[in-house]
Amino acid sequence: DTGASKTVFDRKRMRKIMRKKKFHKNDGLSVGLGTSRMKSHFVELEKFNIGEFVIENYKTVLLDLKIINKSYAMLGLSPIDGVLGGDILKKFNAKINYDKQELILFREK
Numbered sequence: 001d002t003g004a005s006k007t008v009f010d011r012k013r014m015r016k017i018m019r020k021k022k023f024h025k026n027d028g029l030s031v032g033l034g035t036s037r038m039k040s041h042f043v044e045l046e047k048f049n050i051g052e053f054v055i056e057n058y059k060t061v062l063l064d065l066k067i068i069n070k071s072y073a074m075l076g077l078s079p080i081d082g083v084l085g086g087d088i089l090k091k092f093n094a095k096i097n098y099d100k101q102e103l104i105l106f107r108e109k
Helices: 011-017 066-074 086-091
Strands: 008-010 024-032 035-050 053-063 095-097 102-104
Touching: 008 011, 011 053
Parallel strands: 008 053
Antiparallel strands: 024 035, 035 053, 095 102
16 A cells, blocks of 8 residues: 555656557646655546556546656665555455555456
8 A cells, every 4th residue: 555545657657658648737736755846747548457457547647756766776676657546446445465465456346
C-alpha cells in the first residue's frame, strides 16, 4: 500500500509507450510525493494491465516522477513507472499479502 489516494504514472515514461500522446493539462497543482506544488496532466487509458488483471477506460494523472526515481537510484533501486493508489485498491477490493509480496484484485460484482 503506497498511501497514495490516486494512481499516478510518470509523464515521461507514458509519452514513450502511449500511441495517443495528447495529455490534458490539469489547471491546479497536485499535492503529494514530497511536494505541494507539482504540475500534472491527465489522460484516459484505453487499457492497462497489473499483471494479468486488465483495467479499461481508466482516467489517471501523469506527474514527473524524476525526483522519486533519482532517490530510488541512490538507494540502488530500479526506477518506477507509477504509483498504485487507493482508488484502484478500493475499486477492485484489493487484498495485499505482505509476506508473499502479493496483490490480488477482484472484479466488481
